[in-house]
Amino acid sequence: MKRGRSRPFHGADSPKSFKSSMGIPWKMMILCGSTSKSLAQDLSLVMGAEFVQATTKRFPDGEAYVRIERQAMDKEVVLVQNTYPDQNLVELLLLLDAARGLGADKITCVIPYFGYARQDRRFNPGEALSAKVMLRHLEMEMDRLLTIDLHKPDVLEWFARAPAKDLKAAPAIGEFFSSAGIDLVLGPDAGAATRARETAKVIGCESDHLLKTRISGTEVRISPSQVDARGRTVLIVDDIISTGGTIVAATNELKRLGAKKVYASCTHGLFTGGAISKLKGVCDRVVSTNTLESEVSEISLAKVVAQAL
Numbered sequence: 001m002k003r004g005r006s007r008p009f010h011g012a013d014s015p016k017s018f019k020s021s022m023g024i025p026w027k028m029m030i031l032c033g034s035t036s037k038s039l040a041q042d043l044s045l046v047m048g049a050e051f052v053q054a055t056t057k058r059f060p061d062g063e064a065y066v067r068i069e070r071q072a073m074d075k076e077v078v079l080v081q082n083t084y085p086d087q088n089l090v091e092l093l094l095l096l097d098a099a100r101g102l103g104a105d106k107i108t109c110v111i112p113y114f115g116y117a118r119q120d121r122r123f124n125p126g127e128a129l130s131a132k133v134m135l136r137h138l139e140m141e142m143d144r145l146l147t148i149d150l151h152k153p154d155v156l157e158w159f160a161r162a163p164a165k166d167l168k169a170a171p172a173i174g175e176f177f178s179s180a181g182i183d184l185v186l187g188p189d190a191g192a193a194t195r196a197r198e199t200a201k202v203i204g205c206e207s208d209h210l211l212k213t214r215i216s217g218t219e220v221r222i223s224p225s226q227v228d229a230r231g232r233t234v235l236i237v238d239d240i241i242s243t244g245g246t247i248v249a250a251t252n253e254l255k256r257l258g259a260k261k262v263y264a265s266c267t268h269g270l271f272t273g274g275a276i277s278k279l280k281g282v283c284d285r286v287v288s289t290n291t292l293e294s295e296v297s298e299i300s301l302a303k304v305v306a307q308a309l
């Protein structure tokens, strides 16, 4: 089977163009394993594509088992699967092989939350360059990669053998909050300033950012700020909420500055160690996208992914 990575995916000789020119209806299958089901299902609805969820199990010793219960997959496949936590990375590799085994010709992999992306350099001697390790191994297995709000999209330079693109959740988050009376969109640190600006543009309000210093994995300090929050409804946007420490510290600062309401949002809601209830204790609303599913993953990114496909 020729995988043809060097060919443009949607070029004149792509399978899609070929089938259309022959009057054969183009079919695309959306496949998922045990993660990202809500995003994969939404995507199949938006694209009018067939949705297939593979059977996934664990053997008694903990090893993963996957099976796509189909006779064949002789068409374009979009596999939606996170690489977090670790066992989902193994599941992804097995799903890729299972799809190829059934004849999948072109596999676009959508990795909504790309685990290990944050270790994008050797912060200390002797550390692994985790983001590079993951991308270099995965590039061998797929024909195209779509990620969403990577901590630093530049890491995709390490995925060199096939097309890869990082998609932005800001427009979808902005649209979700567009009638929520937001006066100001705020990034909790300088790194989130662009995200705040892009979200604010969709809502039609101002944006700004705070200054954050990370003290430890669970502790951050937000510097006293001059941000104009008095009497305003503020939406904080971040790429990831993990322990919730960043959002709690930012919310406390905004309340000190006299904010009327503080809403918190993120693309990837990891929500470790009871973060959701901690955040609900200080914020007026907490919402994430569905790159990771939780009780607050209310924003579907299916349209964002569909547009890229």
Ligand code: R5P
Residues within 6 Å of the ligand: 188, 191, 217, 218, 220, 238, 239, 240, 241, 242, 243, 244, 245, 246, 247
């Ligand atoms: C860090 O630079 C990220 O953009 C997030 O602000 C960070 O991962 C949030 O972590 P936590 O919720 O643990 O403060």
